[in-house]
Amino acid sequence: MEHKGTVYFFTGLSGAGKTTLGGLFYQRLKATKPNVVYLDGDAIRPIFGEDSGYTQDDRLRWAGRIFRVCKMLADQGIDVICCSIAMFSSVRRWNRENISQYKEIYIRVKKETLLARNQKGLYTAGCNVVGVDIPFDEPQSSDLVVQNDGEQTPQELVEQIEHILYPNIVENPIDNRDYWNRYYQDQICTIEPSPFARYVATMTGAGGRLVDLGCGNGRDALFFADIGLDVVAIDLSDAAIRMLQKLERGNPHFICGDFINESVHQSKSYDYAYSRFTIHAINSKQEQLLLRSMYRALKPGGKFFIEVRGIHDPLYGKGQQQERNAFFYNNHYRRFIVMDELVAALRKIGFRVEYAQERTGFAPYGNDDPPVIRIVAIRQEG
Numbered sequence: 156m157e158h159k160g161t162v163y164f165f166t167g168l169s170g171a172g173k174t175t176l177g178g179l180f181y182q183r184l185k186a187t188k189p190n191v192v193y194l195d196g197d198a199i200r201p202i203f204g205e206d207s208g209y210t211q212d213d214r215l216r217w218a219g220r221i222f223r224v225c226k227m228l229a230d231q232g233i234d235v236i237c238c239s240i241a242m243f244s245s246v247r248r249w250n251r252e253n254i255s256q257y258k259e260i261y262i263r264v265k266k267e268t269l270l271a272r273n274q275k276g277l278y279t280a281g282c283n284v285v286g287v288d289i290p291f292d293e294p295q296s297s298d299l300v301v302q303n304d305g306e307q308t309p310q311e312l313v314e315q316i317e318h319i320l321y322p323n324i325v326e327n328p329i330d331n332r333d334y335w336n337r338y339y340q341d342q343i344c345t346i347e348p349s350p351f352a353r354y355v356a357t358m359t360g361a362g363g364r365l366v367d368l369g370c371g372n373g374r375d376a377l378f379f380a381d382i383g384l385d386v387v388a389i390d391l392s393d394a395a396i397r398m399l400q401k402l403e404r405g406n407p408h409f410i411c412g413d414f415i416n417e418s419v420h421q422s423k424s425y426d427y428a429y430s431r432f433t434i435h436a437i438n439s440k441q442e443q444l445l446l447r448s449m450y451r452a453l454k455p456g457g458k459f460f461i462e463v464r465g466i467h468d469p470l471y472g473k474g475q476q477q478e479r480n481a482f483f484y485n486n487h488y489r490r491f492i493v494m495d496e497l498v499a500a501l502r503k504i505g506f507r508v509e510y511a512q513e514r515t516g517f518a519p520y521g522n523d524d525p526p527v528i529r530i531v532a533i534r535q536e537g
């Protein structure tokens with residue numbers, strides 16, 4: 156089925172903060188995907204001509220028009236942020252019934268706040284003002300209600316909105332064990348190492364201890380062992396690890412377990428950590444835990460090598476959305492990474508980022524050559 160976009164409707168009275176919060180939400184979403192459109196009542200009305208006024212009937216007619224545009228865009232896979240008063244229950248009902256992915260965010264404010272803001276003078280000198288001489292149906296079943304009297308900054312509120320819209324981000328760690336067990340049960344050792352492993356080998360030399368985070372069929376772990384590194388290779392798939400253990404090689408040391416689990420790694424025990432295509436298989440909370448755990452497990456000066464799918468990957472947006480930038484597609488979870496955000500997260504934890512690039516040519520596979528992210532980060536002293 157064709158992927159449909161989501162319509163995010165920021166509703167609230169004039170001065171509630173629709174433009175402020177909706178605009179910031181848009182900027183953050185736009186930084187992660189190209190196909191996002193922002194429609195603000197203020198800005199879009201003049202574009203459609205001056206025939207829509209502000210009486211109750213005018214507003215109803217106008218809302219019917221603008222939400223049909225939203226639906227049309229969403230049906231073409233485009234996410235739409237629409238900031239408009241449109242405080243009619245009939246409009247909200249139409250939206251729910253006709254827009255398949257619809258999120259309604261009600262920006263609520265106290266009357267005193269509106270009067271204090273009153274930046275357009277509507278509440279003192281206006282006529283046909285919703286909430287003054289035009290009654291409104293206050294939303295009763297929005298996906299979320301944001302109280303915006305200025306106690307919290309727009310940035311804080313937008314981060315809360317993102318977390319509420321995408322609850323899996325914190326609550327449910329991703330467990331792909333079944334998927335990978337099925338994936339690995341028939342096909343194990345591809346002999347060839349990945350291009351990323353060969354690239355990493357130019358920076359390790361022989362000697363030193365490397366942890367392979369999510370070793371899968373073991374192709375890269377075996378390669379690293381063959382070039383003289385002492386390798387610990389961890390994967391959640393017992394099917395894969397059982398097969399690899401049958402090779403009866405002392406090196407790599409294959410472990411079936413969750414590489415996020417801090418207790419699997421001893422403090423300051425690795426010279427290198429290697430994560431190829433595994434950070435996009437975990438959610439953002441798990442990513443945080445992993446980065447912290449690698450900071451702890453690497454020796455000062457140790458290198459963290461990461462290759463991961465980014466938001467410019469053509470698979471982005473396919474399937475059912477789970478959380479920000481994450482989708483279930485073909486029974487498989489992928490969270491596409493924003494390179495600048497991962498770089499910032501590494502820096503915050505105490506890594507120096509020596510190299511970060513997102514481009515094609517890093518991980519060609521058959522006829523596919525998606526842009527992917529490569530990062531080399533150095534664990535700083537401390």
Ligand SMILES: Nc1ncnc2c1ncn2[C@@H]1O[C@H](COP(=O)(O)OS(=O)(=O)O)[C@@H](OP(=O)(O)O)[C@H]1O
Pocket residue numbers: 168169170173174195196197200209213214215217218238239240241242275277281282283284285
């Ligand atoms: N009575 C009156 N007179 C003149 N201008 C007015 C009036 N009411 C609203 N506005 C302006 O219109 C903006 C709201 O337009 P919307 O399309 O979002 O409103 S509605 O859905 O039709 O109710 C609104 O923008 P916001 O303040 O951002 O809500 C105002 O700029």
Ligand SMILES: Nc1ncnc2c1ncn2[C@@H]1O[C@H](COP(=O)(O)OP(=O)(O)O)[C@@H](O)[C@H]1O
Pocket residue numbers: 167168169170171172173174175176238272274303304305306307308309
């Ligand atoms: N959380 C906030 N903190 C401080 N000021 C805010 C906040 N949210 C909105 N404002 C201010 O309130 C005013 C109205 O916000 P705006 O986004 O234009 O509302 P709307 O689009 O709903 O009419 C603006 O001057 C804006 O800067």
